[in-house]
Structures are given as C-alpha cells and as structure tokens.
Amino acid sequence: MWKKIYEWLDERLGLNAMYTNLLDRPEPRGNWWNTLGSASLFLFVLQGLTGIFLTVYYTPSPDHAYDSITYIMEGVAFGWLIRGIHHWGATLMVVVVFIHMLRVFVTASFKYPRELTWLIGIGLFLTTLGMGFTGYLLPWNQRAFWATTVGTQIAGTAPLVGEFILKALRGGPDLSALTLQRFFSGHIWMLPAALAGLIGVHLYLIIRHGESYYPNKED
C-alpha cells in the first residue's frame, strides 16, 4: 500500500532522483564546525515560524504595539515562550551566522570554486543584521525607541546621502508611526524574502560544489 503510494508519487515528483541528487551525496570527512551553516538555517526557519505566530497578535502602531506585546506575554497561552524563543533566537542567529563566517574564513573555504558562495554569504550576514535592527524597534518600548533614534541618526551622518537615508528609514524627520510601519514591513516581508532567496542560492551553490574539506599542510 505505502509502496504503491510512494511509487505513484515518485513517478510524478521524482523522489528517487531527489534522493540520489540531494541526500546520497559524497562529502569530505565532516567536522563539527561545519554544522554552523545548517544551524543558521535552522534558526532562520525557527525565527520564521515563531515570527508568524507573533504577527497574529502584534499590531504595528505606536498606540497598540506595546500593549499587544504585553498581551502576548501575559494573555496568550504560551505567548511568553514564543516571544522568548524569537527574542533569544535573534541573538543566537547573529552569533551563529558570525561564527559560521569565521569558520569559513579560517578554513579559507571561500576560495575557488566557492567565491560566489562567500559573496552571497556576506549578503546573508548583512540581511541578518538588518533583521535584528528592524526587529528591535517593534516592541515600541523605551529601549527600542531610543536605540532606533540613535541608530538611524548614525546612518544619517553619511556625507551627501545621509539626509536621504535618515528620512527614508524614518519616513520623515522623526521617529513616528510611519517608521514603525516601515520597520515592520521590512522585518516581516522585505528582509525575510531577501534572506530566503539568498539562502536558496547559497544552498544551491553548496550542493553544486560540495562542502570544502578541512585543509592540511598540503594545501
């Protein structure tokens, strides 16, 4: 019975081909440091899932953002857990992605033929930081408000384009409802979409070239 279903699906989806191409691949002898990339991926998925739950109650307006977060923490069953995971997951993701980058740097895995993987990786790193920056404002508490005020101010010190960047980030001269709306949209749509796309290419390249091996004196 199961076999039949499997065969039917395989005929249409090509499960066997997927298995041989994606899973049953040879890899150089592994190393625990090489798990950090997939750990980043895991954290990205986890942040996505917990984030989706949070948007069920979160309201991106200066009047209600703070109260909606309080409600998630106090009123929603396991709301504190979901928010707690999302909060600490963000911190951990930055750490894990950074260490992943360091390990790629130390083993010189960015060299031929993996240069493009590295370039995409830098995009991933910056986008991850962007997620942290935009997400920080959303609870609309004192810390969030003033950190973002100063953060955007710093972006505004750039010569020539600073003024424009500042206004584009804030949606006006000051932090306002518009800023919150912008950061929200960036945090739940634009940056995750960019991140997902980049991760797709990153993974494709990794499968295409295989993981690098741990270098020794010969290299």
Next chain:
Amino acid sequence: MNNETKKKLNERYERELNRGERFWPDTIFKDVIVSIGIFTLLIILATFVGVSPEPKADPSDTSYIPRPEWYFLFLFKFLALYGQIPLLGKIEWIATVLVPGIAIGVLTLLPFIEKNPNRYYGKRVLPISIMAIMVVGIVLLTLLSDVPTVSADGSTLLGTLQAISGLVIPGLAMVLLFLMSFVFKTTTRLMVWTTVLAAVSMILISGTVLALAPAPEVAETEVPTTLVDQIVAGQDLYSVHCTECHGDDGSVAVIEGVEGLEGEKITPINSRDVLYTITDSAMSEVIAYGRPNAGMTPFGKAYGGELSKSEIDYMIVFMRYMWDDRFEAPKLKPLFPALAEGEVPSYNVHIQPIVKRYCVSCHREGKTNNNYLMTSYEEILTTGDNVANNIIAGDENSYLLQVIQEHPIMNPEKPDEELIRVMPLNRTLKPNIVDVFIRWIMNGMPQTAEEAATLSTTPTPAVTPTP
C-alpha cells in the same frame, strides 16, 4: 588562477571525497544534533531568563540613555572612542560610514583580494592575524560598552586607556603586520608573536579598565506588567500627584487648601461625566498637558512635568478599574499586612507604602512642607524644620503622632497660631493606619521586617489557612 591550478584543486577535492562520508546520514546526523541542542538552549533561555520588561516608548523623555541591541554595542563604543581623537574625531562620518564601509568592503571582496590557492592556516598568517585582532577588538569593545569615557570626577584616564586598547594597539598591530608581510618579509613566527602580543595587551588593558571602572548602576526599574501591578502602581502615582486637588478617590468637587485654587469648583473626576466622556487617549492628553487655564499643571514630560507615558497609562488603568463602573476591579492586596496583637510594624513593610500613599504627595522636593521630606527611611527621620521633635522613639508626644491624631502643634511663641496643622491636610487617617504609626514610633522605628520581628512582644501567630 590558471586552469592548471584549478584542475589540481579539483583532483585534490575528488581524493578527499573518496575518503569522506555520505551527506545522508553522516553529515545530516551532526547537523540535527546541533540544531536540537540550539533548540533546547532557546527553550531554556526563554523559560528561565525570559525577556525583561521595559516601559513604553516615550518620545518626550530625552533623558533616556539609548542602548542598541548588544551586537551593535561595539560600534557604539567605537564611535565614542573615535570621538575622543583630537580634530579627526569631529569628522563623524569617518567612523560611522568610512571605517565600517571599508571593513565590510574588504570582507566582501575577500575571495578576490586573497587570490592565492593556499588554504592551510600556516600559509595564511596575515589574514588570520588581522581577523583575530578584529575579533578580539570587537569582543573587548562590547565588554567595555558600559564604561564611560569620562569618569564622574572628570578624569579621562579610563577613556584614554580604552582608546589605547580599542583603537591604538589594534590599529598599530595591523599596520605592523602588513609591513612585516610585504615590506620586511619577516618570518611567520614573528608575525604570530606580534599578533599574540597585541591581543594579550589589549585584553590586559581592557581588563584593567573594567576592574577600575565604577560598577555601573543597575537602575532596576520595576515594570508592572500584570493588571494588578499596574493598578497598584497607578494608585501610588495618583496618590502622590493628584490627591491634593482631586482627593483620594477623585470625588473632590470644590478644591480646598490648594494655593491659588481655593474654592475652585471642579467636576469630580470619578464621576460618569468625566469617565464616560473622556477616552483613554484623551485622558492621557489631559494628564500630560494638564488644564492650564483651569489650574491643573502639566504632568507629562513632554510639557515639563515629571511623568512618563507609561506612568500616566498606569494611573488611567487605576482610575478605570477603581472608579469606572464599566470595569470590574480584580482583587487587590491590602496596602500593608494587618498587624497582630503586640506585633511591631517596620518601615519597609508598613510605613513605606502608607507614607507613599498618604504623605509623599506633599512631603517631597518642591512642595511646602516645612522642609520635611518623606521619600526614604533616612529622610523621614532626619529632615524637617522641627526634626528634633517630629519623631522621638518611644514618645507619644512626638509631633508626628500628635498631628496625625488631629492635635495641631501650637507655636510656642504665639500660642494661638498653629505651627503644624493636622496631617495629612484635609483628611483624617483611618484608625488602623494611625495605629501603625504609633506602634512604629513607640518601638523605636525599625527599618526592616527582621528588626521589627525582634521587637515584637508575642511571636507573629502562624498564618491560619483560610477556609
């Protein structure tokens, strides 16, 4: 890179594959273990550390010291240290845009900068040394982020030390490493030692700074998150700021005893007229902006008052749940635990909440009160024009006890003039509160509950379980 090298590299990779593992299950097995570990860690963090509550954003409170997410702290510190450099420090964008821009640019273009095919770390001493110094620097700047560059006494010693360990040493070390690598062509051993020396001295100097730095004040602001906590916080704030005009329960219709507003007729703010017609956000505006024409001063920080947005919100929560008949009040704890026979009250458990609710509105900085401040244990015992007579341990003629029992103190020089009127003005305290004050002063004003317990004559009876 020519095709020859590429071919060699690919052949080398094939060899490694042949003596390697399978992606499924070998590689995935390790990945899954690490992911499960991370998930467990997150659940532990979320459960036992949690997310610390913060007050609501208040755009008018410019005194708030901004603190970015921790992984940007090193950049903040870098900016602060850079700003100390004479002349150059004034050109902000060098530190905010140029330096980070170069760092990210180099990092991005790394595969095209470091083009040789060498992968073994022994053959990549320069890049690894530079990265090591950067990472040590980032970690140290993050740790130093709470240490001010100028100490309270105006000394810039700590600032200078921080600049040395956070900017000068890493900067010099990097320049030196480049020179060693390209100009002097020294041995790699020397470069490794240079890096180690730089890193160790950075760590030692930063450690000294951290040891010397004054312990940062942990301003643990309790943020009331549950409804009950918010109501209590609101009531305390209301008692301090509003009772003199609106009374304990908001029922005052004619203001008495307030300079300039004597006899002013007002709508009781606990009435439906006010509660039903003014929405929460309008109420918040009224309190923040006051009613300057009618005589109510502004309370919001934005208009020169002293209350934050969150604090005003708590007061509104209090007003709604206690006065507005459309809201059902949750069960609140009593202001202080009732006293048993022979039990002595303490400042921490009994007096403080009472004073906060009934006395501090007048007895704090900036009010007429014979300079008698009551916001802390020390103040209550050591301030006031009549400090010698206000509180005398074991003396029932202490002025404080007299005035709260409706006996004004007469001026000894002009016997028909009141020196101290009945306290609190315009109101009588309930007998159980007066009793707390009497027992406290008669037993020598203990501060903590433990001190009070040793003074109690009969041991506190065990709490009888409520049926």
